[in-house]
Amino acid sequence: MSDFYSLSGAFGDLFKATKEKCPIHHKPMIEAPRVGKICPLCEKEKLDKAENEMVKKIYDDNARKTLLTKSLIDDPETYSCTFSSYITKNDTIEGNLKQQARLIAGQYLKQPDAKFNTILSGPPGVGKTHLAMAILNAVNDNAKPAQKCVFMNVVSLFMQIRSSFDDSTSWWTEKNVERFLKDVNLVVIDDLGSESAMSSGPRDATQFVQTILYNITNSQRRIIFTTNLTQTQLVKTYNSKVVSRILRGTKGHILNFNGIKDKRIGAF
Ligand SMILES: [Zn+2]
Incomplete structure (x- = not known):
């Protein structure tokens, strides 16, 4: 996530690193506009999880359709x-x-x-x-x-x-x-x-x-x-x-x- 941190440096006004650290990843939390304090690594994990669940759901939906289509x-x-x-x-x-x-x-x-x-x-x-x-x-x-x-x-x-x-x-x-x-x-x-x-x-x-x-x-x-x-x-x-x-x-x-x-x- 070094990219995200350097990004937060480049857009210093938008994302401010705080002194608080993520209890899970022990990296500085970031102050994001409108959202508040977030850990970029936690956010990425959430996104990955949502993506996995979507892929699983698509697979499951297709598998269940076998009964009707075949x-x-x-x-x-x-x-x-x-x-x-x-x-x-x-x-x-x-x-x-x-x-x-x-x-x-x-x-x-x-x-x-x-x-x-x-x-x-x-x-x-x-x-x-x-x-x-x-x-x-x-x-x-x-x-x-x-x-x-x-x-x-x-x-x-x-x-x-x-x-x-x-x-x-x-x-x-x-x-x-x-x-x-x-x-x-x-x-x-x-x-x-x-x-x-x-x-x-x-x-x-x-x-x-x-x-x-x-x-x-x-x-x-x-x-x-x-x-x-x-x-x-x-x-x-x-x-x-x-x-x-x-x-x-x-x-x-x-x-x-x-x-x-x-x-x-x-x-x-
Ligand atoms: Zn975290």
Whole structure:
């Protein structure tokens, strides 16, 4: 800060060095017009801190936008799925699942380095996607520093990758998708199994699907899957290497929705 002090010499009338010393830096305080006594070093530190915070905020805001800009979602209303919009009564299966999902969200939120997958399994229409998105929204909104969260409908994801074969301008190449999903902090893969059920052949995943799922689950250790498949069907659909990677860290992180009535037809 010698510059500042020599400056204060040159503009002697504007900045007057006082006899008082900064208790932190032990340098003379300066009398600044309208402001009063200041320590130039303290002022610089304040500015640096404000600048750092601004840079962090810009980074955090951008990271939080990943969910909106990169997700593949069939129904845009899914974005608004939260814990508070998942209505349950006490002492019901739904109430317990919601509580379990909240705990899992807390783990992902407070332990950004914790590596474990979560599986929400059960028949269609019971709220698996809703709770998966609720976990994602909770982490996306509250993580400090921000965590990049993304939601991928598995059918849309494979459709995008397939269509990139014939479209050289598409971002959704296998390489880009795999790199991107490796680098984010939390991923939902929605409706696992439907990409294989839709193919005309027998109900097992094609080599293409197997390879991509292997690469994604091998490099990303924080994935929340929703699936209609039972564990037995999962084992039949994918090869054992993929299955073992899907199941990594799922002990205590499996939400079983069997026994819930279809929530979409106003069952309760
Ligand atoms: Zn100071």
